[in-house]
Amino acid sequence: MYRILIADDENIVIESLKFIIKAKLGDNCEIECAKTGRSVIEAAENFRPDIAFMDIHMPGINGIDAMKEIRKNNNSIIFIVMTAFDKFDYARETIKIGVLEYLSKPANREDIEAVLSKAMGIIDKRREIRTRDLTIKEKLETIIPFMENGLIYTILLGEDNESISKYREILGISEEFGYIMVVEAKQEFASNMTNVVGSSVRLEDHYELIKESVKDEINAVVGPVMTNKIIILAPFDKNAMPYEYRTKLVERVRTLIHNLENDINIELKVGIGNVKNFEKLNESYHEAISALSIGNGSVLHALDVKIGCEYEDDYPIDTERNIFDAVEKGDADRASNEALHFWNWMVNYHGDCLSDIQIKVIDFVLRAEQMVYNKTNSTYRFTSRTNYLEAVTGAGDLGTLKHWYLEKITEAARKVSKVQDDIQKTPVEKALNYINENFGQDISLDEMSQMLGISSYYFSKLFKNETGTNFIEYLTNLRISKAKDLLDENRLSVKEIGITVGYPDPNYFSRIFKKNVGQTPSEYKGAE
Incomplete structure (x- = not known):
């Protein structure tokens, strides 16, 4: 439905426009008419038209001033100006009002219908956008509670900052x-x-x-x-x-x-x-x-209210927190540096309290390793720390104890970092790492897919998309490349090289090498 306002002081123009519009739109429109500038302003306020056919010269307030007044309260209205005067005389004044089209009187039916269709197209597009925006908003209103719950759960579980950042972006939290x-x-x-x-x-x-x-x-x-x-x-x-x-x-x-x-x-x-x-x-x-x-x-x-533990004035609680923050994030260098700062504090302020230093070392190492268990889902074994007490109490000097302490803290952070890196890697990246480290073993597409927990068909597609070659071609090319390197070194026999790169059958190794290089391994080695 389109609401159309006709503003003109001539009855014949009003009736002609009404007839043309009704003939084109039928019951799909509502039409209101006005003959003076004031009445058209009042009609626009009450009727809220989509389209207004405007005459410039009307009794009282002229058409240009009327359009300016209407535009203040109706930013979406489409103005179509009809006048018997030269449009160039007033085009400069109406350009800021946003007039869609100028028609010279008397306008023929085809021109009126054409400009009407143009205006309707603009209105339809606006309505389509509005409908789409409302649909999106409606869907967001449904999704947002799930996003809010997800953010709360992520915070409570202490998950990584990347997940929190994604929720913040979706929810517009700056x-x-x-x-x-x-x-x-x-x-x-x-x-x-x-x-x-x-x-x-x-x-x-x-x-x-x-x-x-x-x-x-x-x-x-x-x-x-x-x-x-x-x-x-x-x-x-x-x-x-x-x-x-x-x-x-x-x-x-x-x-x-x-x-x-x-x-x-x-x-x-x-x-x-x-x-x-x-x-x-x-x-x-x-x-x-x-x-x-x-x-x-x-x-x-x-x-x-009084919550938690209080610390003596010179206790480096921020350094302690930084140690475990770095371990939790897998930042080995930072964990090692912060652990060293804390060690220096212990030695400088409590160097004569060996047993207290030993207890704090064990405390920190066990806490760091607990983070590893929590972050990496690794298996805890009751006897995994059998020699810890002996290592701490049996250290011959503070230097040995310091080395053991820093090594354990750094190792914990590195383990967390490795798991985080593995989590961030795509299945193909994980596969490539495994292949590059184990190319000499018997590796098949099916076994690789099972290790990654995805179907062989899906893995094959992913592999081809990311590497540009299929699984067998990549493995073969890698093995042949490694074989050529070993042949160039001239330390191993052809048979030993075949076994090293994953071809225990020397005849098959020779055939596959020749197919890819154009020479047998012996010929390649002899040419060198």
Whole structure:
């Protein structure tokens, strides 16, 4: 349906246009008419036309001024100017108004229908774009909760920063920092036992109201109900929360919780963690949980309750944290440097406390290796650390102990790094690494596919797409290339070289070599 406004002070022009438009569009249009500048402005406000046929010279307000006024409130209207005067006299004035076309009176039917079709095409395109945008928005409204939940789970699991960055990009989170709030429903009691399930169900029943109420008050990502808790991420633009902001936040959240409790009849409690960068938001979560368990009151900020361990003034806690942050990220060089800084502190300030240094060394090494187990999914063996105590207590001097300590910390980071590299590699990259290291073994396409956990057909396609050659050709070319290198060295016999590069049958080795090089291995070796 198209809404069309005709503005002209001549009845014959109005009726002619109405007849042509109705003949072309039939019931697919609504038409309104006006004969003065003022009446056309008023009609445009009430009727909201898609298209307006405008005369320039009308009683009262002229057509140009009328179009300017209409454009203020209707940015999408399409103007078609009809006038008996030379269009060049006013084209300069109307160019900013966005006139689609100028028709000279009397305009013939074909010209009117052509410009009408052009205007309708523009309107149809706009509507198509609008429909598509609404569809996309509708789909996003469905997807966004899953993305928000995914971000919350990723933070709680302490997963890699790349995953967090992808969620932030999708959700449009530009802030570099944030803090976690945990909303907890008071646990119900049944038969003297805590009923977490009952609290969880009641939270689920009112989840949408809680979610919308939180988002109305705070710019936040609201996660799902987890047991009797809801995890909330609030992005923040600074690396720390000023005291004044914190006190106001606590009051705002307290008011929010009070109003919610009245609406849903559930007693709620909120813990708020400290501001962290996104990589360490799981620490903010644990601080919020600790605040809930330690403090009294409906809203508790981690800085308002005493949480965690305190350290002596000169203890290098930042260096300690940096060590394990580097291990967790697989940064061996940084882990080694930070571990060395901590060692120097121990020796400089507590060099006479050998047993304390030994205990701290064991503590750090075991913690670093635990990270390896958690990050690499490797198998823990009870006897894997049999010689650790002897290595630490039996070290003849601090230099030997230092070497063992730095080696173990660096080794842990390298193991994490290797797994991260393997995770990031494509199946073909993993295959190429394996082939390059094991080309002398019996390698088949089926066995390689099984190792990678994908079908041989799919692996074959991937391999060809990424390398430009098929699996057998690549393996053969690599083996022949290695064989030529060994023949050039002239240290091994032809038979030994064949076995080394994966061809234990000397006759087959000779045939495949000649097919690719044009000479037998013996001929190639003799030519050298």
